[in-house]
Amino acid sequence: MTDLIKRAVDDITAANHVVALTGAGISVESGIPPFRGKGGLWEKLDPMEFAHIDSFMRDPAKVWDILIREMKGVIDTAKPNDAHIALYRMQKLGKLQSVITQNVDGLHQSAGVADVIEFHGTFARQFCLKCGKTYETGMINLTQIPPTCECTGILRPDCVFFGEAIPENEMARSQVEASQCDLMLVIGTSAIVQPAAFMPVIARENGAKIIEINPEPTSLTNRISDYLIEGGAGSIMKQIADELEKAAGHAK
Ligand code: NAD
Ligand code: ZN
DSSP, rough: OOHHHHHHHHHHOOSSEEEEEGGGGGGGGTOHHHHHHHHOGGSOHHHHHHHHHHHHHHHHHHHIIIHHHHHHHHHHHHHOHHHEEEEEEETTTTOOOEEEEOOOSSSHHHTOSSSSETTTTTEEEEEETTTEEEGGGGGOOTTSSSSSSSOHHHHHHHOOOBBOOOOOOHHHHHHHHHHHSSEEEEEOOSSOOTGGGGHHHHHHHHOOOOEEEEEETTTTTTTTTTEESSSHHHHHHHHHHEEEEEHHHHHH
C-alpha cells in the first residue's frame, strides 16, 4: 500500500459524510472511452459538431449515426469494474453517502450503489421528441437511423447535450451533497465540464477534504484537491475498499 492510499484510508475512516464525484475515467476500465485524454472520442470527433444540442436538432441522423451508435455499442454491453464495485463496498461499510456522476452509462447503479445523482442524465433511456414516450436504449433497433417512436417522432437519449441545462433536481441535490460532505473523492474526471467541475469547489469552501484519483493532474490538482492519487481508478479504489473492510473487520 502506498503512503497516499494509506492517507486516503485514514481520511475516509475519519470522515462522516463521504461523496464521490465521478467522470468518464471511472468507466474507462469497463471499456467505455472517455471524451478527453488518450484514446478519447474527441481525438476522432469534434464535440461541438456531434454533442451539441443544436447539431442534434439540425441533423439527428448524423449524430445518431456517428456518436450515439458508437456509445450504444459500448454501453449496452459494459459491466461495472473494480472502481464501481469499490464504491458499493464503501457504501456497505457506511463510508459512502452518495455518488454524483457525470457519466450516463448506469454502471454505478449496476454495481449496486443506492444513491446515484445522474448530473448529465442517462443513456439507458431514450425519449420521443414529439410525444415524450420513453424507450429502453438496449431495446432500440438501429436498422433505421434516426430511430423513431411509434408516433413517428425522433428518439433522443435522455442525457444532457452541450448547450442544455443540468436537470434542476440533480443540480439542487448535488449542491446539497457537495456542501454537506466532509470528504469528496473526485474520480476520473478532467474537471473541465461545468457546472459539474464546480462541485469540488463548493465542497472545499464548506471545509471538506478533496481527494483526486486520476492517472494525470487536472485543473483541480494543487488548487482545490488536497492530494492526487495518480493511477487507474480500478486498482486504487480496490486497495482503498480492501483496507477499509480489513479495518472494519478488526474493529468488530
Ligand atoms: P473526460 O473525458 O473529460 O475526462 C476523463 C478523465 O478520466 C481524464 O482526466 C483522464 O485522465 C481520466 N482517466 C482516464 N483513464 C482513467 C482511469 N483508468 N481511471 C481514472 N481516471 C482515468 O471526462 P469527464 O470529466 O467525465 O467529462 C466528459 C463528459 O462526457 C462527462 O460530462 C460525461 O457526461 C460524458 N461522458 C460520459 C461517458 C460515460 O458515461 N462513461 C463517457 C464519455 C463521456
Ligand atoms: Zn412519440
